Amino acid sequence: MINEDKLFSFGADLKTYNPDDLIFSEGEVPGFFFLISKGKVKLNNYNEEGKEFIQGILSPGHSIGLSSLFTEKTYPLNAVAIEESEIIRLPKSQFLKFLKQHPESYFTTIQCLSEHMHYKFLMMQSMAFQNPAQKLLTLMNYLKDHHHDQSEDALQILLTRKQLASLTGLSVETVIRVIKNMEKQGILKIKNRKIFY
DNA sequence: GCATTAACAGCTA
DNA sequence: TAGCTGTTAATGC
Structure with a gap:
């Protein structure tokens, strides 16, 4: 897990969200690295009929929208708090500096991304065929x-x-x-x- | 607000 | 046509 204290020394702040508060929404340009310190967050989309699809539910220790930070694309989904949550925010540029100075965090970051991909692969084949x-x-x-x-x-x-x-x-x-x-x-x-x- | 049940309609093996 | 799933509505928790 990424060391929280080090994040703060790079300029991170802690923001509190209430249930249903939007952390980011579909189409926004990713500007921050987010790490959940407390609470739970869901990632969702809505279809044309307004039906919600939840892409995943994240708990403390998880990062939100991490993969989008390494692309030049906008967020493909919304992130919404489902409990009162405390989330560490670090501007993208600072996060990239942080990674450079703490190479061991690269490994953690890749682990997180891989874990998320694993979930996606499992669910995708299940959703498609089963x-x-x-x-x-x-x-x-x-x-x-x-x-x-x-x-x-x-x-x-x-x-x-x-x-x-x-x-x-x-x-x-x-x-x-x-x-x-x-x-x-x-x-x-x-x-x-x-x-x- | 969420969970349960039932009646009904549409799809498909 | 039988079985499964979604929709709607009523009711319970």
Whole structure:
């Protein structure tokens, strides 16, 4: 993980966002490196009918829109806080200087980018070819892998049905039906509406 | 506000 | 045509 104190010495500041606050939006020119210190952020798009597709949900330690910093392109999606969040911001030019002076951070940066690409590849093939149950399993397997919790116990999925639907492109009703089916098959458990996988 | 259920319509194997 | 998924609406939490 990138050292936060060093970022501050390069001129970073800490900004607080409330739920639904926009961090950046589609079409903007990337000007900052963002690192989540506290809270959660979603990356989304809306289709022509206004239906939301969530590209990913980021938690503390993750950087937002990192890949766009290394292109000359505008952001392809919106970044929106979904909890009260604290985010470290460092102007792009300063971030590039920072990387030059701290080459070991390059490695971390590439790791982050690769991790994100891995998620994208997993989800993309799942979204393209698989049935709803497989899409949800792909997503939940990913969540489970990254919640490097020591235990083999069931992980509570801290996402609403609506969020699961937006992450997979399914309708909420289908998510509910599929999840209930998986409970019947013993794949997961539901305890007062909470999903344990 | 989110979750659930049911009735219905459209698609497709 | 049977099964699956999305839409809509009503209802519960």
